[in-house]
Amino acid sequence: MLLARVAGLFGARRHPDAELDEELRAHLELAADEHRARGLSPEQAMLAARRDLGSTIRTVERYREQRGLPLVETFVRDVRYALRLWRRAPGFAAVVVAIVALGVGVNSAMFTFVNALLLRPLPGRAAEMVGLYSHNPKEPNSYRPFSYPNYLDIRDRSDVFDDLVAYTFLMVGRPAGDVLRRAFVQVVSANYFGAVGLPLAAGRSFTREEDRPGADIPVAIASYESWRDEGFDPAFVGRTIRVNARDFTIVGVAPKGFTGTSALIAPELWLPIGVFDTVANDMFKNNGRGLGDRSNTALMVAGRLKPGISMTQANARLASLSADLARDAPADGQDRLLTVHPISRVNISSTPRADTGPAVLSAVLMPLSGGVLLIACLNIANMLLARGTARKKEIAIRLALGGGRARIVRQLLTESLVLALVGAGVGLLIGSWTIQLLVTSLTPIMPMPLRIEPRPDVNVVLAATAFAVLSALAFGLAPALKVTKPDLVDDLKDLGASRLPGRRFGTRAWLVVCQIAVSLMLMTAGGLFARGALRANHADPGYRYDGLILVSIDPSLAGYSAAQSRERLRTALERIRALPGVAAAGANSQVPFGNFHLSTLVVRPGQKPVAGREPTYTTVTADYFKAVGLPLIRGREFSRADELAGSPHVAIIDEPLARRLFPDEDPIGQQLMIPARTNQRPTAENEPMTIVGVVQGIREELLEARPVPHLYVPAATGYDAASHIHVRIAGASETDMLGAIRRELRAVDDRFPIVELRTMRDFHDRGLTLWVIRTAGRTLTALGGLALLLAAIGVYGVKSYVVSQRTREIGIRLALGASSRDIIGMLLRDGARITLVGIAIGFPLAVLLGRFLSVAMFEVSAFDPVVLTMAPLVLTTAAAIATYVPARRGTRISPIEALRMD
């Protein structure tokens, strides 16, 4: 039977309705025969027969629905009709498609982002992996990574995991032309790729022998992308590459787009655990004790639970294993509790983290971009309503001829659906360009390669289609219902054209009011974020960026020994200080507003720690404070003598730390110490230090509102990790000095490991946090601008319609002596009413939205007076212009013409 109906749809198309037509004709003739027999004239008889039969159109339509697969067939027919219709009105169709495309484009870009962060499935079996964490249940925030022996104990003695892997992330140096490039690599245990469950693209995985700490067998697995960049060279596996000035042999190629257990983080190289000790820089070397030592906790651990074991069961069994390990290996097992938690998709941390940050971000961004789609829909509803009014005659005729209302509504909905789907297609393109743009702007400044697929995947396509269907319903339904509301006689008689608009605040005006309200909200949000971004652009930690140059070097990346590193840094500083135009130069271990922050607990000897944020711990050379321009409030700077081995331990603290530790005393001459960690032998680092100076406070991170405590100690003697030379220049151009400094450094050593050589302003511009603030500012400003544009189009559309409806009235007024100025004034006043109602509704909502977003805003209050006055002003001006243009056109008509119109 279904087949018969499908055949009815596609099959023999010999006049599908011919048979029914013939049958109906027979029906009418038979009925007319009977009426004639009762004495009616042939004409009267035929009329009576027709009346008895009822609406032929409706019969034929129902018959067709019964014959074919009704929905599919009428849909196909409606789509064809809609396409024909829009071909005849290309301008209107293009505008609607463009508006939908913008709305959907914004949303699909946002969704691609959300998808990458939260939804896109992890590769292989990574989604089944859970993270293993270790903490001291008696102390808060005591999570820490694992030592290698600890990892082995758990791997071999626990019965809850199928594959237990260990990994960590490192920065290594790779040659790029004559400079050194920092590359983000992952150090993994031999079973890592097997556990994630994806076959390598080529070559082999690491072996047990390469896994052993200290084995130091220089092998690497390269990323698929790097193989692709080499044109899939068959000899790629077996080639050697330079990592930290040493040759590594590529033994395998990772699967395509491999991000391991995370959703975004895509290392460019994987190294075996055995090379950690030689590849990791000083910061992670734990004072020379290698990864084989229980005190070196550097590894993160994850695994797949055995089938049938739940997280709760696993945690119960791990608790008893923790007790066993505390007894058998107290060095790193005492007071530690092992637990499993889901692994974060976006964070790298030894503390279990839920992905609430990205979820909150998505929860903020999606409704905002949804707001743009909402305005777009309101706009299109308005345009369709105007067009529907113009088509009222056509629709009235169809209703009069007996076309069912439901049928006509369905057809009108199909018309908007066609536009929405075309718009969604274009929107997808716009969305993926937008993401491409974002990724391109993000890539050079991220400390690690991210993998955000700008191509739409199934989720994104589905989402865009859902947006399109939703918007078709949203912007098609109301006008369709309104236009088909039977008002037959009226519409047939005069088409409602010369009727004076009784209600000035009709549906269309309210649609515009909504648009204005929503755009005011988006413009305010955009304005607040833009102000924040502007402020962030010009922010500094507490010293002048102008005339300051930053040289970051990382001797560990070039394979230097500690002695070599120290020697190179000293020579470099001397040569730079000797350059004409250099006022001062000094080095430190971490740059404020950079991507890396190290802090440490500090106490007065014999006292308990004071609550509060741990002070930032920075090593600095002589002249550092002079170079950055941070004034000393009391005491002295470090001298060269302080850097020498065997000199007394000294320290400089800043005001915030002084206020905390010495609220009522003079800090100069007092002592401080860094307490040794539990279960760890105290080293020279833990000996008491004498405070020799107090400097002004600075902020450490861009997002902090005020200065935070800092502890400065003299540059350590055996330190070979990254150093940052700050050069204050006087009376020379920054560009010239950059060149001069580069030449000096090359003169020290032609493979001097320069990681960064740029002005501080430039460095700040490339900050990750700043990028986030700026991108948020730009995105929201763009959304606000888009909303403004759409609202203006909406006002323009309504006003054009109103003016065309009131042509006759305007004509009469002009004929009676009103000036066109009076008319324009009248229309502007009418328009201003709509705008003001919209603003009155939107303003409190905008303030509310601002309050809601204020957690994410940079140093701007939700009640920022500039934004709160500018946004309504700009909106009012735009609306006034959008009213003025059609109003002026309306007054150009000659009175005679206007009066003759009907």
Place this chain on the structure above:
Amino acid sequence: MEGGRVLLPVNMAKPADVPYGTLDLMVLRTLKTMGPLHGYGLARRIEQIARGILSLNQGTIYPALLRLEQQGLIKSRWGSSDNNRRAKFYEITRTGERHLAAESKHWARMVSMVSRLLEGES
């Protein structure tokens, strides 16, 4: 210029619409009693019986006939009417008769149930 709407006069004792599903039953019954009929004859016959109780839009009978034919309950062929008009004649099939018997029984049960319910209410 206030536009007026045409209001239908409030209809005294307006005949009810054909209840959903009963048209099929009436068509089958009529075809079983009267033998082969064309659409117009069928419509007239049902109208005569239902006069004053149901208002039948004659056109609605054609989708119903198609539906019944698709279900194999009736079959059709082209033929000539008494006054020599070419028309399509419908005839109940064996399946149709079985269906009619079953549905009649079901209908009778429904009717007695509904009337019991209504009597109980009053």
